Amino acid sequence: MKPWYETSFGNDYMLVYKHRDMEAARKEIERMITLLGLPQGAKVLDIGCGMGRHSVALSDLGFAVTGVDLSDDLLEEARRHDAYGEVEWIHGDMRELPFEDGSFDATVNLFTSFGYFARESDNVGVLRNIRRVLRPGGLCLIDFLNPNYVAEHLVPHSVREDEEEGVRIDEVRTIDGDWVKKEITITELVVKEGKDAKRQYMERVRLYELDWFREHFASSGLELIGVYGNYDGTPYREADSNRLVMIGRAI
Template identity: 60%
Template sequence: MKPWYEQSFGSDYMLVYKHRNWEEANKEVGKMIGWLQLPKKARVLDIGCGMGRHALAMARSGYAVTGTDLSPVLLEEAKFHDEEGQVNWVPGDMRELPFEAGSFDATVNLFTSFGYFSLEDDNIHVLRQIRKVLRPEGSFLIDFLNPVHVAQTLVPRSERIDEETGLHILEERSILNGWVQKEITVYDPRKREEQRQYLERVRLYQRDWFERNLALCSLGLEKLYGNYDGSAYEQEASPRMIMTGRAL
């Protein structure tokens, strides 16, 4: 059986997450540019770019952007939105990025596109790959969930109806053995027997895990933000752990 991340990021993923806002991506990119101190035309790699919202926003802000993702469905959607061909879209696995060493001035990894893999070394190897593709002193940004906040605020069950298709989307969330997971069921209530089910799982890595393994991978952590508004990270209150730093 394929691992969850090869099954879940397809056409139904775009339905489940269609509420994610392209305008918000523009605002978030504006913040990131300031945090990473990127000069115009900097070479930026968006790792796990998905449907391309942030990659396109960065390209429109004057950067030379490459977006890479394992999902061919999501990459096709990204290309559809990139009418002017502003981004270089490249299929790839974040554990073995298909780029030469030192190819980029900056990398970004957004919306918890990290911690997917069952083998601990696979997740650490993603950090090694980030270091590989960065030039010396190149910048990185990793946007991860705050595990303490997740444990405090997790909503076990929610259901909604997609107005355009009439499909029901049921999401059931839990924390088990160091993972946060979401079981997603998409179904037409008139055809309940044809329901489609997906699983999403992310390791609940704490701040000290990142501090330790970033250092081991020659990535220097410089700033830790708690959200895209630029607020300082607070373990109990912040919804995110947004880490920025440089290649050593």
């Protein structure tokens, strides 16, 4: 059986998250990029770029952007968003980034695109790959969930109908040890030819605390220089910040 991240990031993923639009991505990027303080033209790698919303927003702000993702379906959608063909789109695994050492001035990893892997060494390996592709002094930004906020605000079950797409989306969320899991069931309201009446997916992410990142940034050659609770630079508070946004510098 394939791991969840090889099966869940397809056309149905785009349906589930279609409410996350380009305008929201631009606002998020404008806030986050201020934290990095990068000069115009800096080479930026978007790791786990998905549908490309943030990569295109970065490009529009004047950065030389490369987006890498494991999903061919999402990369195809990303190319559609990139009207002027300014972004370089690459198929690749974040554990083995297909770039030369020191290729980038900065990397970004957004929308909780971290902590996917069952093996601890694989998640640590992502950080080591980030360090490898950064030039000395280069910066990385990881936008992650705050485990405490997730535990406090988890919505166990939600259902919504998308009349335009003709589907019902049923999401069940649980915390299982040090994982947060989401089971997604998509049901066709009217069964279409060539489509299963019901399709199910799983998403799961490790509930890593800030201390875990402190330890493994350091062991990977990254200095943790900033920790924020949101995209606007609000200080991180373990008890109630809704995000864990971290900036590291390549040593």
